[in-house]
Amino acid sequence: MISVENVSKTFTLHNQGSVVIPVVEGASLVARPGECVALVGASGSGKSTLMRMIYGNYLAASGRIMVGDVDVALAAPREILTLRREGLGYVSQFLRVVPRVPTLDVVAEPLLALGVARDAARERAAVLLRRLNIPERLWRLSPTTFSGGEQQRVNIARGFAHDYPALLLDEPTASLDAVNREEVLCLIEEAKARGAAIIGIFHDVEARDRVCDQLVDVTGFTPARGI
Ligand SMILES: Nc1ncnc2c1ncn2[C@@H]1O[C@H](COP(=O)(O)OP(=O)(O)OP(=O)(O)O)[C@@H](O)[C@H]1O
Numbered sequence: 001m002i003s004v005e006n007v008s009k010t011f012t013l014h015n016q017g018s019v020v021i022p023v024v025e026g027a028s029l030v031a032r033p034g035e036c037v038a039l040v041g042a043s044g045s046g047k048s049t050l051m052r053m054i055y056g057n058y059l060a061a062s063g064r065i066m067v068g069d070v071d072v073a074l075a076a077p078r079e080i081l082t083l084r085r086e087g088l089g090y091v092s093q094f095l096r097v098v099p100r101v102p103t104l105d106v107v108a109e110p111l112l113a114l115g116v117a118r119d120a121a122r123e124r125a126a127v128l129l130r131r132l133n134i135p136e137r138l139w140r141l142s143p144t145t146f147s148g149g150e151q152q153r154v155n156i157a158r159g160f161a162h163d164y165p166a167l168l169l170d171e172p173t174a175s176l177d178a179v180n181r182e183e184v185l186c187l188i189e190e191a192k193a194r195g196a197a198i199i200g201i202f203h204d205v206e207a208r209d210r211v212c213d214q215l216v217d218v219t220g221f222t223p224a225r226g227i
Pocket residue numbers: 011021023041042043044045046047048049050
């Protein structure tokens with residue numbers, strides 16, 4: 001379960017006269033096990049900021065962000081790292097990898113970090129790479145030279161390697177062809193069926209309507225910005 005209660009965030013632009021910009025105010029939402037919640041709202045309304053707060057990249061100014069039994073807004077960095085390893089996955093739009101690590105190990109890595117045996121982790125990685133149509137001849141290579149779409153699919157495979165109880169998705173179907181898009185939607189549906197709580201940003205409206213149970217309009221949490 002992911003629950004956001006009355007969360008606020010301001011940015012202070014230290015290199016621009018310390019201007020303070022309120023970006024999110026009084027944000028509250030809940031994603032229950034088996035539920036997918038879509039964050040919607042105009043560009044600049046604060047969707048990414050909210051996701052980054054839930055993942056612990058940005059510190060909330062106030063409020064509570066519970067992921068399972070961890071309050072991300074209060075957790076120490078070490079607790080956040082444990083949460084990310086065990087309890088909270090994040091599929092961003094872009095793959096960030098250590099150069100020279102083969103694709104198979106990039107995807108298996110979240111399982112290896114949890115102590116899963118190398119063979120079992122690679123087997124799971126292979127299943128996902130096959131489902132996402134990454135040709136087997138590429139699995140031995142680092143994904144750094146892959147096309148944008150291939151990198152995105154490797155990233156998705158990695159994000160779904162471990163059965164995280166909570167999952168954040170940032171435009172998981174952006175720039176995918178129809179076949180791979182369908183596969184990603186099936187992965188999301190499977191994650192929901194096993195009880196994952198999911199929050200996502202989807203610009204693909206059809207995909208959003210298919211997998212999401214609830215839409216939360218972040219514009220309602222955007223403070224009035226007097227200029
Ligand atoms: N690190 C930052 N420093 C200062 N301002 C920021 C920072 N990150 C985001 N903002 C501001 O916060 C507001 C919300 O941005 P955010 O990226 O969360 O919006 P969004 O709804 O995800 O937009 P989009 O749909 O265009 O991706 C914007 O006005 C943005 O300029």
